[in-house]
Amino acid sequence: xxxxxxxxxxxxxxxxxxxxxxxxxxxxxxxxxxxxxxxxxxxxxxxxxxxxxxxxxxxxxxxxxxxxxxxxxxxxxxxxxxxxxxxxxxxxxxxxxxxxxxxxxxxxxxxxxxxxxxxxxxxxxxxxxxxxxxxxxxxxxxxxxxxxxxxxxxxxxxxxxxxxxxxxxxxxxxxxxxxxxxxxxxxxxxxxxxxxxxxxxxxxxxxxxxxxxxxxxxxxxxxxxxxxxxxxxxxxxxxxxxxxxxxxxxxxxxxxxxxxxxxxxxxxxxxxxxxxxxxxxxxxxxxxxxxxxxxxxxxxxxxxxxxxxxxxxxxxxxxxxxxxxxxxxxxxxxxxxxxxxxxxxxxxxxxxxxxxxxxxxxxxxxxxxxxxxxxxxxxxxxxxxxxx
Amino acid sequence: xxxxxxxxxxxxxxxxxxxxxxxxxxxxxxxxxxxxxxxxxxxxxxxxxxxxxxxxxxxxxxxxxxxxxxxxxxxxxxxxxxxxxxxxxxxxxxxxxxxxxxxxxxxxxxxxxxxxxxxxxxxxxxxxxxxxxxxxxxxxxxxxxxxxxxxxxxxxxxxxxxxxxxxxxxxxxxxxxxxxxxxxxxxxxxxxxxxxxxxxxxxxxxxxxxxxxxxxxxxxxxxxxxxxxxxxxxxxxxxxxxxxxxxxxxxxxxxxxxxxxxxxxxxxxxxxxxxxxxxxxxxxxxxxxxxxxxxxxxxxxxxxxxxxxxxxxxxxxxxxxxxxxxxxxxxxxxxxxxxxxxxxxxxxxxxxxxxxxxxxxxxxxxxxxxxxxxxxxxxxxxxxxxxx
Numbered sequence: 001x002x003x004x005x006x007x008x009x010x011x012x013x014x015x016x017x018x019x020x021x022x023x024x025x026x027x028x029x030x031x032x033x034x035x036x037x038x039x040x041x042x043x044x045x046x047x048x049x050x051x052x053x054x055x056x057x058x059x060x061x062x063x064x065x066x067x068x069x070x071x072x073x074x075x076x077x078x079x080x081x082x083x084x085x086x087x088x089x090x091x092x093x094x095x096x097x098x099x100x101x102x103x104x105x106x107x108x109x110x111x112x113x114x115x116x117x118x119x120x121x122x123x124x125x126x127x128x129x130x131x132x133x134x135x136x137x138x139x140x141x142x143x144x145x146x147x148x149x150x151x152x153x154x155x156x157x158x159x160x161x162x163x164x165x166x167x168x169x170x171x172x173x174x175x176x177x178x179x180x181x182x183x184x185x186x187x188x189x190x191x192x193x194x195x196x197x198x199x200x201x202x203x204x205x206x207x208x209x210x211x212x213x214x215x216x217x218x219x220x221x222x223x224x225x226x227x228x229x230x231x232x233x234x235x236x237x238x239x240x241x242x243x244x245x246x247x248x249x250x251x252x253x254x255x256x257x258x259x260x261x262x263x264x265x266x267x268x269x270x271x272x273x274x275x276x277x278x279x280x281x282x283x284x285x286x287x288x289x290x291x292x293x294x295x296x297x298x299x300x301x302x303x304x305x306x307x308x309x310x311x312x313x314x315x316x317x318x319x320x321x322x323x324x325x326x327x328x329x330x331x332x333x334x335x336x337x338x339x340x341x342x343x344x345x346x347x348x349x350x351x352x353x354x355x356x357x358x359x360x361x362x363x364x365x366x367x368x369x370x371x372x373x374x375x376x377x378x379x380x381x382x383x384x385x386x387x388x
Numbered sequence: 389x390x391x392x393x394x395x396x397x398x399x400x401x402x403x404x405x406x407x408x409x410x411x412x413x414x415x416x417x418x419x420x421x422x423x424x425x426x427x428x429x430x431x432x433x434x435x436x437x438x439x440x441x442x443x444x445x446x447x448x449x450x451x452x453x454x455x456x457x458x459x460x461x462x463x464x465x466x467x468x469x470x471x472x473x474x475x476x477x478x479x480x481x482x483x484x485x486x487x488x489x490x491x492x493x494x495x496x497x498x499x500x501x502x503x504x505x506x507x508x509x510x511x512x513x514x515x516x517x518x519x520x521x522x523x524x525x526x527x528x529x530x531x532x533x534x535x536x537x538x539x540x541x542x543x544x545x546x547x548x549x550x551x552x553x554x555x556x557x558x559x560x561x562x563x564x565x566x567x568x569x570x571x572x573x574x575x576x577x578x579x580x581x582x583x584x585x586x587x588x589x590x591x592x593x594x595x596x597x598x599x600x601x602x603x604x605x606x607x608x609x610x611x612x613x614x615x616x617x618x619x620x621x622x623x624x625x626x627x628x629x630x631x632x633x634x635x636x637x638x639x640x641x642x643x644x645x646x647x648x649x650x651x652x653x654x655x656x657x658x659x660x661x662x663x664x665x666x667x668x669x670x671x672x673x674x675x676x677x678x679x680x681x682x683x684x685x686x687x688x689x690x691x692x693x694x695x696x697x698x699x700x701x702x703x704x705x706x707x708x709x710x711x712x713x714x715x716x717x718x719x720x721x722x723x724x725x726x727x728x729x730x731x732x733x734x735x736x737x738x739x740x741x742x743x744x745x746x747x748x749x750x751x752x753x754x755x756x757x758x759x760x761x762x763x764x765x766x767x768x769x770x771x772x773x774x775x776x
Contacts, residue, residue: 029645126647190630190655191622197656198618200649201663205611207595212647223593227615230586234579242578248686255684257417259514259600261588261676265683267578268585275589288649295653296643298636327715 014068039109040101044093056100057157057164063108090373095381113285126212154178158362185333199228226275238325238358307340402456427497428489432481444488445545445552451496478761495671514600542566546750573721584679587616614663626713626746695728
């Protein structure tokens with residue numbers, strides 16, 4: 001590591017590690033994975049009591065590269081939550097040992113649709129089983145075992161990551177002391193499912209999809225995945241945020257009135273760029289799979305639709321955070337979670353943070369948001385007895 | 389007409405008429421249409437003073453078939469706003485002479501991309517000029533001339549139709565006494581444009597689009613148009629309405645966990661059905677064109693972005709109606725219109741109608757909504773001096 005090339009509050013140079021698991025993992029769908037691997041990163045140092053470990057759970061398009069840089073020059077982009085994790089940052093790596101793995105079914109190194117199916121010697125593609133949030137939590141628990149972590153100081157996640165944090169508290173009540181559930185929902189609404197369905201149809205109807213076997217044809221369903229990502233982005237931003245960022249600004253100032261549909265408004269260029277860039281870094285089968293993981297998530301379903309009953313067995317303390325202009329998982333959805341937790345007698349903190357940036361705020365260094373995380377995590381560090 | 393086969397408050401059997409226009413129409417884009425036709429329907433009887441005519445302006449996927457039936461049996465579906473128009477209905481055809489034309493650029497009989505371009509003897513396709521709301525209003529004014537209507541008692545429209553009603557008041561102040569602007573907006577927001585852009589990209593990237601010349605290839609961009617329509621439907625419904633209508637109900641009761649992505653949730657089946665049905669009745673080039681018409685609409689742009697200045701020259705009285713759960717053109721957008729009208733000294737009535745059905749409410753026979761239309765239109769009928 002060459003500290004001089006990184007900001008002083010960066011975790012610096014990082015590299016992914018791989019954990020192989022040979023014992024079969026039984027999945028919610030009834031199938032099991034005989035053999036799989038998880039790619040993960042860690043930052044900070046696990047203390048002697050193994051009591052300072054924090055699990056970060058990533059969202060739909062996230063991965064295990066949460067903080068730090070892959071190149072000594074620091075010229076590449078840092079991990080997706082670098083603004084929050086490092087020495088002196090809200091999740092302070094001087095106190096915490098931070099772990100994040102690419103989820104099963106992902107496309108960044110953990111076993112997923114792009115991996116070779118040992119039975120066929122070809123990529124799994126659509127033969128990869130649909131995995132659920134519960135499955136992820138079980139696979140993450142095995143990673144914890146491997147790392148010698150019996151109990152997490154905290155499990156933290158935004159969006160789909162927050163759903164994993166909730167599921168951890170329900171499935172393994174004794175294995176975490178805190179759950180930080182950010183910009184999440186107790187389950188998808190019909191509208192959320194509808195957006196996922198349009199994204200799926202865009203991919204499924206792309207002639208380059210080949211029923212999910214596109215790897216064998218040397219193509220990827222670029223068009224469909226691009227549409228899916230553009231649509232996703234609309235739901236990640238707020239109407240207000242878009243107004244501030246793009247307004248109705250035209251790139252050329254005036255309409256071109258052409259039927260070629262070159263992008264004219266700034267917001268069009270932005271979405272096209274986002275869509276195209278995504279195709280180069282993400283797998284369409286993984287995208288399909290994870291939209292289903294989202295649709296299926298419904299912890300109350302096992303408890304006669306009583307979310308409070310689902311939380312009754314939890315032991316963690318909770319921090320729930322929402323953002324005022326988030327309309328993908330609106331504050332009202334977080335308040336549902338909070339009501340159910342309080343009714344279940346859980347110790348629950350709730351913060352609704354003003355922001356014009358919509359759902360994406362959970363990734364942004366908004367001062368009030370980061371102060372809230374800093375304050376809550378400092379208390380955990382103190383409890384953990386590892387404050388510097 | 390066989391009255392016995394139709395409900396007593398139906399306009400009954402109707403048939404479209406065609407008006408040819410040989411004088412060139414200069415368009416906003418700088419081009420002109422040398423020759424064009426408009427297909428239209430009328431219900432009721434024009435009085436001797438020609439003072440009881442009402443123009444209905446249709447929205448994105450609407451057309452001239454607003455009320456009544458095409459078959460004597462009444463077995464086909466009635467026009468798209470049949471619940472509002474007929475003897476004894478809010479827009480009472482015993483008092484009013486109702487006119488609606490398919491807009492220029494449409495695909496239901498008026499000249500548009502599917503029409504034969506006289507210069508090439510092939511369908512216009514992407515060579516059809518982009519038309520604006522102003523262009524529509526000019527073409528509708530010529531239809532009014534043809535029908536001997538110097539001044540409309542009212543111009544009425546929902547959504548994009550409401551934008552036409554506003555534009556009528558601005559462009560031809562003396563040619564309408566009332567403008568009824570329902571579930572509209574003074575212009576699209578960045579988010580509105582973003583949704584249009586995703587719909588366009590879905591169509592443009594469909595391999596069957598052939599740069600808009602798909603007619604010549606004997607195909608249509610089914611996949612793209614289906615995605616566009618599914619996406620549109622999400623914005624026409626509200627989250628609340630979807631919750632009531634679909635919830636998270638699964639067709640089979642439990643997840644199938646299959647990578648085939650058969651529709652499982654009710655909302656998925658609904659959207660797929662809507663998408664597929666649309667492809668059979670609508671042209672993709674028209675869809676592209678009208679999304680641009682929407683994006684470009686901005687009456688304040690000619691008045692240094694001062695909407696009130698745009699309304700200063702109007703003479704019509706206004707009724708503006710919005711629906712509480714409409715998030716495509718939210719009540720706040722209607723209140724912008726109302727503020728600008730009141731500031732411009734216009735006589736303006738505003739009603740915000742509670743409804744869980746979102747944008748689509750403008751098509752529904754919600755009692756309070758219809759009572760408001762009935763009350764307002766009854767006053768117009770009285771003024772017109774043709775009350776029965």
